[in-house]
Amino acid sequence: MISIEAMHKWFGAFHVLKDINLQVYEGERIVICGPSGSGKSTLIRCINRLEQHQQGDIIVDGTELTGDLKHIELIRSEVGMVFQHFNLFPHLSVLENCTLAPIWVRKMAKRDAEEIAMQYLERVKIPEQAAKFPGQLSGGQQQRVAIARALCMTPKIMLFDEPTSALDPEMIKEVLDVMIELAETGMTMLVVTHEMGFAKTVADCVVFMDEGEIIERNDPEPFFNAPEHERTKLFLSQILTH
């Protein structure tokens, strides 16, 4: 589904991503973790071209990411993304947030788009908030709207960039629950998160990054119980004890 080979990226002279190789198969759920500044966000943002890589190949569902705008458009319409700070459109109601892209990008009729949006809002358990504006919702509700908004484009792949780290503890669970349900439907998911509980229950595999490199990739069980690398051990001991 996603195939990244020998990919490098620089911000100016700063080498953020170094020789990244990553295969993601259909229906696979991958959790990416690592210390702050290690390049996790940059990596998943390369997959939908929010950041541009300079070397190596990224192929998403058979389409190669190049400068070609047609390819970028195609990939973006198949890849949904959920951000740390939700990035909902504050001037539109919850329902309009969900229907905007289907109507204007997918050229769907308004009524169909609204019907689908309501289905997804029900799936994230906030159909009753459809007429409200994002500014009137709690953080957890906003993030669930953001998930529904991405799903309304019926993507084949969902990218999550620390979807719960801007939330108060009591709201984290409601978002994780939605993500777990989504995983159960067989969605291909790439999740940057520090929620190790989520990684243990949902992930097919965990990727650990540090200083722009993928240090270790393993199934959750061995990853948490018997990490191979010193840096992984150090990282795990830090986040599990704090």
Added chain:
Amino acid sequence: MTEAGTNSGAYAPGQHPDLPPPKGSAGAAGWMRGNLFSSPFNTAVTILAAILLYELITSIAGWFVLDAVIDAGSKADCRQAGSGACWAVIKIRINQFTFGFYPADERWRPILAFVLMFAALAPLLFDKTPFRRQMIWFAVAYPFIAGWLIYGGFGLVIVDTQSYGGFMLTLIIGITGIAASLPIGILLALGRQSRLFSIRIICVSLIEFLRGVPLITLLFVASTMLNYFMPPGTSFNLLVRVLIMVTIFASAYIAEVVRGGLQAIPRGQYEAADAMGFTYWKTTRLITLPQALKISIPGIVNTFIALYKDTTLVVIIGLLDPLGIGRAVLADAKWNGLSTETYLFVALFFFFSCFAMSRYSLYLEKRLHTGH
């Protein structure tokens, strides 16, 4: 004493009902006590202000209304009939103040254009207008309809622009400037942020040049210099030249106001739009521009009001705006010396137009507020 962590015991914990507020802290009486009579000093100031206001209002009302003269044949008649304002000068010249020297038989045309303007504005200004969709097409066609009605041609007698004047001229320049400068200003603001270097450079130079030059000089350029650039023998209507200058001048200011709004849009909005596959123009139109315009409303209306009042500058290049008419009226020996009445009348006209714009902008801000 109540202990920390418990209530005073009147109700069981968790059972406290909602009680009405203490007497005198809510309602009109409460407001007055809080705002007008909260201390002896405040009370004294309130009473003093009330006395002053009373004096002011009674004397103004006396001059404006009670002692004012409406019907008279000359200034001397006026002064005999009453000690207040001599509105007779306005009454006799009201048609000139309104239309300039627009022929009397054709005045129904600008009047009709003015009335139709409200029909064109309604769907743009108020989103609950009935038949809004169809009405918007009318709004799009309106500038052409109004131009035809006022200037003529196609079956109507042509009325040369030299005879336009008064409030009609103010409205023509002001409304054309406002309506045209908003889209042009938005394009300039977007161009200034463009990734294409050449577009950016053109927009920046244009904006900076226009903002660095007084409108008056642009109007002089319009009235004199433009002729040098035209092929000999062609005459390019002065009013059209003025309209162009006023519009591009205001556009530069609108561009900067809108740019301020665009810069306040968080990067995350662009990223979310990109991630869902919106193109640049769709992102702009559906996501960033609506938010930017909403933030910019006070600045935009500010620019509009400034533009509207600046239309009086055209008197300098010989157009007969209300001030020009006022001067012509005062030059009449019969009415010599009534400048207070004349200029106050013009001032009131501008005040009410600008006040309406400013109230509308407040209404718009309130309506677009979505709780964040």
